[in-house]
């Protein structure tokens with residue numbers, strides 16, 4: 138699949154708010170891992186998040202078969218898209234007249250899925266000009282550029298008007314920011330009665346402190362994973378009242394176990410598998426009402 142990329146964003150790139158955000162912008166501008174691009178090439182939905190659900194071993198067939206690796210890639214991608222569908226399931230009622238915000242939108246796969254499901258406008262923000270241009274290129278390819286737009290913008294300081302957004306989400310992008318600052322900003326632009334959803338990895342307070350595996354994941358991605366407790370506290374402080382908290386850890390393990398057998402491994406698979414198994418790390422969905 139070829140993706141048209143034109144420099145629609147680069148003329149207006151704001152300076153990073155902090156040196157750290159400059160590091161993260163560089164990280165995502167330079168990212169081109171086959172585990173993300175080859176999965177996205179399956180159907181043109183490019184994700185930077187992980188998968189949930191049971192592996193369909195029947196669809197994979199015989200590991201010795203010449204087509205097995207191609208089927209494995211399609212299966213990992215199916216599980217990543219299932220994760221995004223599950224997040225969208227928790228946004229509440231959304232109509233074609235509504236605006237949604239994807240905070241930390243990556244290459245925009247979840248935004249396209251949201252527009253295709255609801256017919257609504259979706260605004261995405263990322264620190265990376267490469268990602269925003271890629272997402273806008275995909276939207277143009279699909280002729281949905283009037284509804285789906287990515288821009289380079291700090292999710293802690295967005296241009297969205299107070300109370301103008303029906304629902305918003307962070308899909309695996311909360312570990313790059315202070316949660317109080319983040320939820321204050323979502324709370325500002327969400328309508329009263331609107332919905333906020335995150336799917337994220339968090340360290341488990343029951344374990345005690347971040348395990349060595351959690352520290353390894355932080356170092357690998359230059360991020361700072363928060364604890365489950367911190368999420369709930371920061372939401373409560375910002376008029377976001379959890380409606381649903383779901384532990385997706387058992388649902389994401391099959392994805393990781395399958396990914397660990399593929400040719401697209403990146404070296405981080407062991408840290409996810411071991412930390413999910415020893416209980417130090419959890420994969421969760423939290424859906425909250427803006428009250």
Ligand SMILES: C[S@@+](CC[C@H](N)C(=O)[O-])C[C@H]1O[C@@H](n2cnc3c(N)ncnc32)[C@H](O)[C@@H]1O
Pocket residue numbers: 158161162165183184185186240241242243244245246247262263264265268290291292293307308309310313314
């Ligand atoms: C792991 S990717 C997730 C991408 C996307 N949510 C998905 O599911 O495919 C993390 C994203 O968070 C973005 N990000 C990190 N800190 C940010 C910030 N302060 N403002 C806006 N985006 C940020 C990065 O640019 C990147 O797009």
Ligand SMILES: CC(C)=CCC/C(C)=C/COP(=O)(O)OP(=O)(O)O
Pocket residue numbers: 170172173184185186187309310312337338354358360362403405
């Ligand atoms: C759950 C946690 C802690 C996520 C950290 C954020 C992150 C880097 C997500 C996946 O991005 P990606 O799809 O680019 O990563 P990979 O290349 O490993 O697939």
Ligand SMILES: [Mg+2]
Pocket residue numbers: 172173184185186187
């Ligand atoms: Mg990935």
